[in-house]
Amino acid sequence: MEQLRDAAAEGRIDFEELDTRLEQALNSKTHAELAVLTADLPRSDTAAGQPPLVLKGGLHGASRGPGRWEVPGHVIAHGGLGGVKVDFTRVECRLTEVTVEAYGEMSGVTIVIPDGWAADTSGMDPAFGGLTDKTTPDRLPGTPLIRLAGSGGTGGVVIRHPNRRERRKLERNPAQG
Template sequence: MTDELPELRASDADRERVAEILRDALAEGRLDMEEFGERLDATYQARTYGELAPITRDLPVPGATAPKVDMVKHPEGGVSWADRIVGGEGASTWAVAVMSGFQRKGRWTAPKRFDCVAFWGGGEIDLREADFADREIVINCVAIMGGVDVIVPPGVEVVVRGIGIMGGFDQREEGVPGDPGAPRVIVTGFAFWGGVGVRRKLAKAERQRLREERRQEKLERRASRGELQGSMREEHRDVWRHGHGHGHEERRGRERGED
């Protein structure tokens, strides 16, 4: 939808194009069912381009590449991977879980090589808020009748080189291009009757920020629809009053003529 002519009337084809974008966003997980239903209702109620434009303003245009989302921001509000590659030895270089579990998460420095073992247990290595000791780090996982989850933020390149016997390494995130200057995470190791998962997730603070933005947009759309409906009701009242008053004057004129 164009912003240059917001008052131009939208056609049925325009509304269907917006509905198709919403269906794609639902399928990709960009919208939940509640948001999808609200936006779809607003789409079919929209009369102008100005009403249609906000409905998909935060969604990618079909055929275009969606911008990547970086996870850690400067205090001033900027974004830079260089600030997260700090060098040094790392805050922790190994972890073991035997019929138990371990976690490495929050603000910590991931070393050049992190070794971990999960035997009848589980572990989580969360890099979403971590700093990195080097531009490339290795996470070596041994999972025997247990499992290890590696969580990385968007923008990080992932390479999976592990070996699984009656187990496996998750390779779904491999091959996704990284941001310029972002770290590279190599996941290696061995899984026997166990598994090593690799997931790409937003940090909690970023999810909350995006959720708040969607909530504000939802409130603005509801307010806009309320103003539009109020304006339409006022217009209908004006039309009714005009017609009723005109008929009343005609009746009074006829009565005066008869007198």
């Protein structure tokens, strides 16, 4: 069931297919019946040996970036009590898509993407905290699409391009990594 949920979060199957397969999994009586439910799933970056990046806000918060870091095909962010910020502004990403699974929980998750990158937020459940999408749909050729999934929780999830302060910092230190 975990493999099926991961596949849906990564966009490898849609949510209707997830519901159908989960129901079949619950009614399965043998390991062979279960194996059939995941045998035809498209490979993910995790399956190719690249584990997801997991960030947990905990009590004090967590962040990744702004700096150079290797972007996996799947990022999981749990806001916890301290919140999480994922900043893609200084990365070099050769992937065409990156799945970001965000759970706002109590303090929320903020995702910052460079200008020219686009986001698909259709897989997000805004929940109580909501989803704020301040990105533009103008995706430049060769840039990744951020496919957002998860739940806003009570803290909410924000995806945006750099704000004024972040832009000034990027302009002052263009080669910083």
